[in-house]
Amino acid sequence: MPRVRVPATTANLGPGFDALGLALELYDYVSIEEAPELEITVQGEGENSIPRGPDNIAYRAAAAVYARVGRKVPGFKIAFENHIPVARGLGSSAAAVVAGLVGANALLGYPLPQEELVSLAARLEGHPDNVAPALLGGLVVVVLNGQQVYYQRLDPPPGLSLQVAIPHFTLSTRVSRGVLPAMVPVEDAVFNLSRTALLIAAAQAGDLELMGKAMEDRLHQPYRLRLIPGMPYVFEAALKAGALAVTLSGSGPAVIAFCRGSLPKVGKAMKEAFEEHGVKCEVKELKPASQGAILC
Ligand SMILES: Nc1ncnc2c1ncn2[C@@H]1O[C@H](COP(=O)(O)OP(=O)(O)OP(=O)(O)O)[C@@H](O)[C@H]1O
Ligand SMILES: N[C@@H](CCO)C(=O)O
Structure with missing residues (x-):
């Protein structure tokens, strides 16, 4: 019976809205087999939802x-052992989609190549920036062109470590996309596209300080502020404690600080700032994951 290990992901990395994602060393494990009827069990994160x-x-x-x-589509027996918090901005839905695709492809003897799995995943998820790194690992630049997906995977830059503050409340991607404007000023578009290009060049060069300078955003985070109490104070606290950069993780509400090496004091400062604004949260230190979904 295939058992898939699939990583969490952080999408956008600040300016790269819907275009960049990074796999993280936090995993869901999903077993899947054909069965007479659909039977799904969930242990861990999301077991009640x-x-x-x-x-x-x-x-x-x-x-x-x-x-x-x-x-013909059979019934399936699917068993989740989940460690990725659900609806917090860490790619739980992408992980589930990728686990289903990779597991089914294994059950059928691998008829679909990886490119096709990426494009099926993007169609099912609606945007490609979590599913691509969940499948491929590393840092992925991804573009949707109609039904087609173009992507390039990069190795994560050495020395990068993440402090992630994960609020106890959930925020669905649907709601968090609902507050975004249909149009943005040209100067905001230029602000983001120049930083996204610089971020990728800096990541390729392994220049963490330059990456940090490129991680500001004007396309989505300013509009999402009102959904996440204390967010600007959490950002400020992370930077003051020594983070290179701090962004919303995906569509939030988790906030992720990019650090050179292990810096628990950044996580502690973010937690305190959230709590000062009435938000309970858990902090995790994570590393980028080079490997995407695998059978284990
Ligand atoms: N293991 C799972 N099996 C089936 N559905 C899941 C699983 N994990 C998450 N989901 C579905 O995905 C929804 C959360 O998806 P959503 O896109 O809102 O958040 P996210 O994927 O955790 O965060 P983000 O996309 O911002 O990184 C859940 O409400 C649930 O319906
Ligand atoms: N790029 C997406 C990621 C959500 O998973 C967003 O920010 O809405």
Whole structure:
């Protein structure tokens, strides 16, 4: 029976809205086998909230692989051991989609190449920046062109360590995208595109300080502020404690600080700032994951 290990991901990295994602060393483990009926069990994160029926996104992803190769969709037995917090901005939905795709592809003897899994995943998730690093690992630049996906994977820069403050409240990507404007000023677009380009060049050169300077954003974070109490104070606290940069993780509410090496005092400062604004949170120190989803 295939058992898939799939990493958490942090999308956007500040300016790279819907275009950049980084895999993290925090994993869900998902076992999948054919069965007469659909049977889903969940242990760990999301055990009280994750759908157990045909609306489960890992099931829908597995069914999509069978349909894509012209096979009748069977029932499945799917067992989740989840460590990625759900609806916090750490790619839980992308991990579930990727686990379903990779597991089903293994059950069928690997008919679909990786490029096709990336493009199926992007279609199922709606945006590609979490699913691509969840599949490929590392830092991924990804572009949607209609039904096609173009991407380039980079190794994570050496020495990078992340302090992640994960609030106890959930925020769905749907709600967090709902506050974004339909139009933005040209100067804000230029602000972001110049920083995104610099961020990738700096990551390739392994220049963590320059990466840090490139991680500001004007396209999504300013609009999401009002959904996350204390967010500017948490950002300020992380920078003051020595982070190179700090961003929302994906669509939030988790806040992720980019540091050179292990800096627990950054996580502690973020936690205190959240708590001063009435938000309980957990802090994790994570490293970038070079490896994407694997069978284990
Ligand atoms: N293991 C899982 N199996 C099935 N569905 C899941 C699983 N994990 C998460 N989900 C679904 O994904 C939803 C959360 O997705 P959402 O995109 O809002 O947040 P996220 O993926 O955790 O964060 P982000 O996309 O910002 O990184 C949950 O409410 C749940 O319906
Ligand atoms: N790029 C997406 C990531 C959400 O997972 C967003 O910020 O809405």
